[in-house]
Every structure is written in C-alpha cells, then in structure tokens.
Amino acid sequence: MRLTIKKYNYLLIAGGLFMLLFNTSCKKYVTIPPPVNAVDEALAFADSSTATSVVLGIYSSIATGNSSNVFNAIKYGAMSADEGYYLTNASFDNFKNNTLAAGNDANVFWGAMYTKIGRANYAIEGVNASKTLSTSVKNQLVGEAKFWRAWHYFYLVNYFGDVPLVVNTDALTNGLLARAPVADVYQQIVTDLTDAKALLTTKYPSVEKARINKSAVSAFLARVYFYQQNWAAAESEASEVINSGTYSLVTNLNNVFLIGSTETIFQISLAGTSVPATVMGAEFIPASTTPSFVLYDTLANSFEANDQRKVNWTKAITYVGKTYYYPYKYKVRSTTAGTEYPVMLRLAELYLIRAEAEANESKIPQAQADLNLVRNRAGLPNTTAATKDDLVKVLERERWFELFTEFSDRWFSLKRKNRATEALSPIKPAWKPFQQLYPIPAQAMGANPNLKDNPGYF
Template sequence: MKIIKYIMAVLLMTSAVSCENYVAVDPPKTELASASVFVNDRSAIAAMVGVYSDMNALNYYFANIVTMFLGSMSADDFIYAASLAEFDEFKNNTVQPGNRYIAQLWAQPYDYIYRCNAIIEGVTASTTLTPAVKNQLLGEARFTRAFCYFYLVNIFGDVPLILDTDVRKNTNLPRTAVNLVYEALIDDLKQAKGLMDLNYPPNGARTRPTKSAATLLLARAYLYTGNNAQAEIEAAEVIGNTNYELLQGANMNKTFLANSRESVWQLEAVNTGGNRNTWEGFTFVPANLAAPTAFYRLTKGTGGLVDAFDAGDLRRTNWTGSYTTTANPPVTHTYPYKYKVRTGTPVTEYSMVLRFAEAYLIRAEARMQQNKLKPGAEDLDVIRSRAGFTTPLATPANTAAGMLLVEKERRLELFAEWGHRWFDLKRWKSVTGVAGKTRADDILPATKTFWKSTAVLMPIPTDARNTNPNLTPNPGYN
C-alpha cells in the first residue's frame, strides 16, 4: 500500500499540470520522478493501478455516478426525484457551461489521459522492466487513454487530442475533429489488443483491463463510426472467449458481483468507508428497504422505461426495485436495482464498466446495419433468452425494423449503465429521415419541454475555456 501511495504522489505531481489547469512545472524534477517510477515492475504496475483507483475513489466522479447518472437523466432512463438545480439542467437538457459536473466530465478524463501519457512515455523509455509487464502496461495505458477519449468525444464532440506530456505544447491546443479523435483512440485500442494478456490474473480479479476489454471497446468504437463489418468481427471475438458468459436464472442477480463471469472490466471498490461497496449501489439503493425513498426513479407512463418492459421480463424482476408511497392516493415508484448492496461487509460488488452482454448487442446492431437480419435477430434472442423469453424474434422485414428491435433491447439491457441510452439516441439518425436530426429529436421532446437539437452535445466547461482561449463553444452555448 505504501508503494501505491508513493506512486500516486508522484503521478499527482504530474497530474497537477493536466489539461484541466496547466501550470508551470519544473521539468527536471518531473522527469526524474517519472523515471524512478518505471525502474521496477512493482512500482510501474502501481502507477497504472493508481489510475484505476483514482477513477473510482470518490462519489460523483467521471468513472462512476457522473457519467452514468447524468447521462441517464439526459436521456429517458430515470429522473432525480429531489430538487437540485445542477441535476435539473441534465434532466431538462439545459446544461450550462458553468455546471460543476460538466467541469468534472471534462477535467477528470483529461487528468487520467495525462497520467496514461506519462506511463506510456515512462514504460517505453524503461530498460529495466520485464518484457511481459512492459507490454501489459503499455496496453493498459493505451486502452485507458482510448476509454477516456471515447467518453470525451461522445459527450463534447470535438476535443483537444493530447498524446504526450508536453505541457507547453498542449496547454492551448484547439479542439480536434471527432473523426480524428476516433482514429487515434481506435489506433490505441488496436495496439492495446496486441499488447495485453487475454486472461485475468490467477486470483481471478477482473479489475485490470485485458485484451478482451480492448476488443469490446474497439467493437463499440467501430459501431459508432459506422464500420459495421469490423464491429461484427471484434464483437464476435469477445463472444467466442470462454472467460465470459451471460448469467442465467437466479444467477442473473450475480451479474454485478465482483469478478462475475459477465464482467469484462470492473473498477474495484477502493473507498469502503461506512461499509460501502460500489458508489452506484450506495447511491441507487434506498437507505431503508423496509420504508424506502429512492431519489432516482425510472421514467414511467407513455414512452417511459418502466412501461417499456414486456410482461415477464426478468430484467425488470431482477434489476429494478419498487416501493409505494403512503400518500393518498398511493404512488408506486421504480428505481434501478442492478447493484444490490448499499452498505455491507465484506465487499461483494464492484463497479461494472464493460460487460459481456454488450458484445451481443453490438454484433446484433452491426449485423442489422449490414442487412444480416436473421443473424442479428438471433443475437438479440440470446439477450432475450436470458431475460426469460423463449419465443425467437421473427426476422425483421428490413434494417429499419431490425434497428427498432436493437433499440429496445439496448434500452432494457443497458439502462442506468454508462450513459448508453443517451449515446444511442444521439448517434442514431431520426427515423423521420430529416437531415441532421437524431433519435433524440424523435423521442425526447415528448417529455423534455426545453429540448433543442443542439443539446446532443454538452457545453465546453467555462473553466476550460477560461484556461484555454482556443476552445470554441459548442453550437447552442454561445
């Protein structure tokens, strides 16, 4: 533990000059400290593990609540039942550049990117690391950098592309076009695939990414950029890996347990004060299950998530909770219940980042987009079978019909996870065929009074623009 704290202190020295707020730094001291980290395997590994620990250290961080919850509220998964002005901006799609959570969605990924850049440079320069450790760390750093850029580009659109630790060069970089950011992150993931181990450590921990994590994220990146043939290939590679399975029946409730066989990559619970497990469980699960009051409630009514589940769907049975108020008349509310533990010892749940079910959903969509309609439906049937449906889907008549099936299954399977629904509505074209419109324009105006098409991108944070005058605002936020 002492070595991890030492490495964290060293890397926090460098992260203090991250893209959130560049300041002057003494290059000789930084170089000396960085070099000392990569002298031996133990300290170099601790540097990379320290990034994962920091990603999940505190509540309402980029890598837990902020991306997941605020993405879900920006879409139509759930709402925040209490009144909080900054949350209301996400619920109403009226986010302002000065919103502190927008600042975190920008600054924290760039901090991790800077640290990954430092690790890549340090590991590459080292002549004392064992080859296997060197390759694994280079792969993990490239994967994590790509992971952060994936979220930045999908939240903000064009963003500065920073691939080294040259502060003076990077401090005032303009925004890089989305397609070029995707090219860079796809290149990182391809290299990560070739560097990382396919298997997890002998202890079974799934808290460090492997080749399969890079492959799954690569499949997603190809899907998002319209390379459906390659997305199908990468997703199939993950599906064919016997390290993973969809947990069936009663085991469905074990999906989000630490190191479950459905997890491709998880973040370990590192801040367990008060007997916390995951920040997601601590925030979602009511404090008193006997008389609960959940702040996060699934949308209901026409177009709501609650009513999107078909009768008998085990995802509703197992992954949602509900309670009825004592009001007159009483009202029933439903809340996300994928994570079951608010507090408890020992720690039994970890935060799920990438999971196996997504591989089937990616391949299904990629196949539908290539007019491989029957195989696409068969992939959806795998997901639906786990959800309790034994009757196969009819082969859709065309790609448009197939995509509606994909949309439904993605919504029901991935709700309240990593903003999937929000990203889906933004990236899919409107079924109306109107140029420039998205599925968000089709769906969200029904319940979002203030909806504007420009809300598909979040505003560039005020702090970032004040620090870097070359950052232009997104449309609709001038």
C-alpha cells in the same frame, strides 16, 4: 527529482483546472502539490513494481472516486436521456431537463477525465522510455494505459463532440490546444485500442477480472467500431470475445453484477479500498422510504410483459401516492464486505452489438439468433422482427432495457441514431437539439483561449 510541477501541472491544464498566473512580462506556475501517489520520477519506471503502481494509480483513482469520476457517466447520461433522474434533488435538474447552461455544469466530466488521460500519457511515456523494464512488463503496462486513454476519450467525444487531443506530457503545448475534430479523436481511440490489443494477452494480470486483458480491449473496440458504423469490424471484435469460450451469459439476472459473474469481461475492483459498495448501489438504492434516483415512466412502462429485467433489475417504491421504480441491478447500498464490483464491460452488450452489426449487413438469421439469446435470458420469446429495418428498431429498444443506467448507453445511442429530439422532446418541454452536446466548462475556456464552446451555449 520528484514528479515535476511542470509535468504534473499539465494534467490540470488539459482538464481546464490549471492555475497559470500572468504578470506583465512572463507566465509563472502556481506551486501545486504533487499527487498523493507521486513517486521519484527517476525511480518510477526503474522496476516492475513501481512502474505497475503508476498504472494501477489510474484504476485506483476510478475505484475510490465517487462524485467526480468516470462513474458520473452513469447518472448524468441517464438523466440526459430517458432512463432516470433524481426525484427529490433539484440540483441535478439541468441534466434531467436538458437545460445545461454555458459555465461549469459539465466540468465534473471534463476535468476528471483529462486528469486520467494525463496519468495515462505519463505512464506510456515513462514505461516506453525505461531501459530496465522487461518487454513483457512494458507491453502489459502500455497496453493498459492506452486502453484507459481510449476509454476516456470515447466518453469525452460523445459528451462534448470535438475535444483537445492530448497524447503526451508537453504541458505548455497541451494547455493551448484547440479542439480536434470528432473523426480525429476516434482515429486516436482506434489506434490506442489496436495497439493495446497487440500488446496484451488474454490472461488477466489480476484476480477478479480487475485489470485489462486482450478480451477487454476487443470488447471495447467492438463498441467503438459499432459507434463508427464499421459493422464488419464491430462484428469481428465482438465475435472474438464471444467465441473465446471464456465468458457466458448468466442465467439468473440477480447474479449478473456479482464479483464472480461469468458475464463480466472487465470490472473495477473495490478490494482494499475504503469504498463500501459500488457507486451504483450507493446512488440508486434509497436510504429510506424517500426515493432518490428513479426511472422515467417512459422506461419503466415500456418493458414487455414478463420481462425479468424489470422484475429483477428494478424495484418499486411509493412516494406521495405514486409508484416509482429505481434501478436495482446492484443490490448493495452499503456494506463492509461487498459482493459486487462496478462492471465496465459485459457479454450481453457484445451480443447486442453483433446483432445490430449483422442486421446492418443483412445477416438476418444471425442477428435474430444473437438478439434472442439476450431476450430469452430475460424470459422473453424470440423476436418477431424479420427485416433489417425492423431488427434495428427492435435492437434500439432492447439496448434500452438491457443496458439502462450503464455508462450513458441510451444517451449515446439516441444521438448516434439521430433520434434524440424525437425521443426526448415529448417528455422534456425545454428540449433543444443543441443540448445533445454538453457545454465546454468555463474554467477550461478561461485557461485556454483556443477553446470555444459548443453552438447554442454562447
């Protein structure tokens, strides 16, 4: 039979979008069409071609999405922190001002991410149950699906805190799950990534570093351990990728985000899609003399003198007599022959992760060396920070300058270091500390009586 309504519908339930009608005696599912790329369930995992297409569907849903997908993590997180905001579009002001209200402001994250988690769960179960797929194919596909499940839970838990932990395709049970503690979600993330790393090899199963390999898993696992303050594990995972010899920092900053960049560990391919350019280029580069998304002055004015990241990764525009800067890491706004793909993981972050881990382990010379690699690439001299505390402070700023508008890094960093109020209240008059977590969407709570909102929103 085809992918059943009950199994597919669970994706929508978990995302808070399920349509369950109640009558006086029983529950009934509304008829919902199957996904566009649905295949006969009995055949979906019968051979490597169809099974692979199921997993690649996760990738394609990210590549072809524009507004309601994982790339929202870039612009919304940037607005919530002190990276950038829409200058001439007031519809995003709740994120810019940190004045989100109870309701559905954050549904764009919740629903899209749970849908992708659901696809990953479906793939994991189907591949594992297949009696015809080879072991190597099973390992590759399950490893990729577990990576994607971990990726989306990482963002959910950092946006919302406690979240329902959906790890199977049991629609009715998942539709009534309560929020799992952050620690439990992180445990699942680590388990998924550890499993994925054991299943995958360092060889990319695609051209252009466009599918997950073992190094991509290690890079992301380094970030996860880093957030958990597991310094030794974060250092170890980062070192595994750095020392592999496969990747290197790109000398010319203008080439960091090109398709063939040696710094890229994992990127989303746009080949064969209808997407003309990256979401970052399309969103951030103005279409006219009127700016769209601009950097906060606190960021634009904080770069050190001669920092080539400001020279090459930002661009000035004058509007109503004032000079603003907008992100210019991606140079192409619209083209039919793109030269850039969205970069999901890159080497510079791993040097900064390892440097901060080393600093917290009191490995001062090693931390300085890793930090200086990133600074020198930006045209800056070696750091003068010589103690653990000074290095940690410097590294927070260095991440701001190196990783601005990359997947909410600044937003998450301020929160993990308990510095959000200190950094944001001076530039956001309406700031309240509870806004560090987004509200649970009303649609999700209406569908699941066991979901409760974050404090401050009720």
